Structures are given as structure tokens and as C-alpha cells.
Amino acid sequence: MGLLRLFVLPAFLAFAAAASFGAHGAALPGFDELEKSLRLDPAQKAQFDAAVAATQRALLSVAFGGLQLKERIAEEFSKPKPDLGALARAQEDAIEQSRPLFAEARREWERLYAMLDPAQVRRVRAAVEEKLRGLERIGEALRGMLGEGKGDGERRGR
Numbered sequence: 675m676g677l678l679r680l681f682v683l684p685a686f687l688a689f690a691a692a693a694s695f696g697a698h699g700a701a702l703p704g705f706d707e708l709e710k711s712l713r714l715d716p717a718q719k720a721q722f723d724a725a726v727a728a729t730q731r732a733l734l735s736v737a738f739g740g741l742q743l744k745e746r747i748a749e750e751f752s753k754p755k756p757d758l759g760a761l762a763r764a765q766e767d768a769i770e771q772s773r774p775l776f777a778e779a780r781r782e783w784e785r786l787y788a789m790l791d792p793a794q795v796r797r798v799r800a801a802v803e804e805k806l807r808g809l810e811r812i813g814e815a816l817r818g819m820l821g822e823g824k825g826d827g828e829r830r831g832r
Contacts, residue, residue: 708801718789725782732775739768 705726714722746764750756783802787795 704801704805708798711797712790712794718786721782721786721789725779725786728775728779728782732772732779735772735775739772743768 709719709722712718712722743761743764747761750758750761783798787798790798
């Protein structure tokens, strides 16, 4: 849940929205280089495109959920007595709506891994891990701007 909590923050929304454009690997930052380095055959290329497209749909759902949540936050804080519990429930609902799309993306990447040789799998995993580390750094920086230290997030189970 730690990384998914980032979707309420504008910088992550901007990343997710930008990453959602296009229909193939080149549309996600850095995936065009990965695709070229893998030297995929036509079947692998089709599966790579399916995995990237599923990832794009998941990121778009995060962006859309974030936009909806942003509106809900503004609406709630315009009230004399904002209901923070309602905001927490709205955030959980947004996460739950995106969860199936992330599961689909995971399945598409697993199908791709099954088609690749071990060296290709290592390259894909390294690229994905690098992207996740980048998202974690963004998340830590944004939490810092919001006054939440890394330890605070760990204590809350993020």
C-alpha cells in the first residue's frame, strides 16, 4: 500500500498521466530502450506490448483515482467539519479499483517472462526494479515535503 498512497500527490499524478499515453513500449519512459536491448522476436514483442499496455492501464487508473480523490479532498475540506474517515475510505476505494488492473499487468509481465531466456528476464527485472526504486525515491521525497519521515511510514505499515 505504501507506493499506492502516492497517487494523491500531484507529482505522481503527473508521472502516471504521462506514462499512460501511447500503445507500445516506447510510451513508458525507458521502456523503449529496454525493448531494443531485449531483441525480441515477434511473439515476444507482442507480449511485451501487452504487458506495457496493461501497465499503462493500471497507471491510468491510479491517475484517474487520484484526480477523483483530489476532488473529494477539496470537497471535504470545504465543509466546516471535514470527515477524515470519509477521505480514508475514498482512498481505500480508489486503491481497490486499481488493484485488478495491477494484477492484470503482473500476469502479462509473467507471461512475457515465460517467453524470455534467462538473460532477457534478468534485464527486464533489473529495469523494473530500477523504476520501482525511482518511485520509492519520489515517494520518500513527497512524504518528506508533507512532513512524514520514512520512519513514520514504516510505523504505519506503508
